[in-house]
Amino acid sequence: MNRRRILQWFAVLGVAGSLIGLPAASTATVLTPPCSIATLTVYEDVSWSGDSKTFCYGTNISHLGNVAHTQSGVCSSVFFRIGDHWDDCISSAIYHENLAYGNPTACLWTNSFYGGNSVRFVSDGAAGSWSTGIYADSFTSLSWNC
Numbered sequence: 001m002n003r004r005r006i007l008q009w010f011a012v013l014g015v016a017g018s019l020i021g022l023p024a025a026s027t028a029t030v031l032t033p034p035c036s037i038a039t040l041t042v043y044e045d046v047s048w049s050g051d052s053k054t055f056c057y058g059t060n061i062s063h064l065g066n067v068a069h070t071q072s073g074v075c076s077s078v079f080f081r082i083g084d085h086w087d088d089c090i091s092s093a094i095y096h097e098n099l100a101y102g103n104p105t106a107c108l109w110t111n112s113f114y115g116g117n118s119v120r121f122v123s124d125g126a127a128g129s130w131s132t133g134i135y136a137d138s139f140t141s142l143s144w145n146c
Helices: 003-019
Strands: 038-045 049-056 092-097 106-111 115-121 127-129 141-144
Touching: 038 106, 092 115
Parallel strands: none
Antiparallel strands: 038 049, 038 092, 092 127, 106 115, 106 141
16 A cells, blocks of 8 residues: 555544544643632631632642631631631531542641641542531541542
8 A cells, every 4th residue: 555545534524523523632731720620618617608618629739728718807716826827727627529530538637737636528529517526617628548
């Protein structure tokens, strides 16, 4: 078979493939925005109220002291706070995921660098609210796929 004949066959196969719905050989990779995969929204106050911050899938935060509040003022807690950040200032959270992208998980940790006790969010709509106990205003880091 000569070179011209081979090229004709490739052209015919390409047209036939597109007619029956096969992807073209040069399809582009589509990147999915992290917030369309999963989000974890944290709240300063119990029952999902007060200042809030939404973290998108994949944004691991080793120390929430580096993440500023979205509203002015320090964490309003019974404990003394210095600074305007999310370290030890989360009293409730809600998790949302898009199951089309598998089953990502999110964890809030009581120590920096993903240590100490943790709360793991594993299903869409999962939520937690902590007014007392070891988790009340005690989270210091956030990780995904934990």
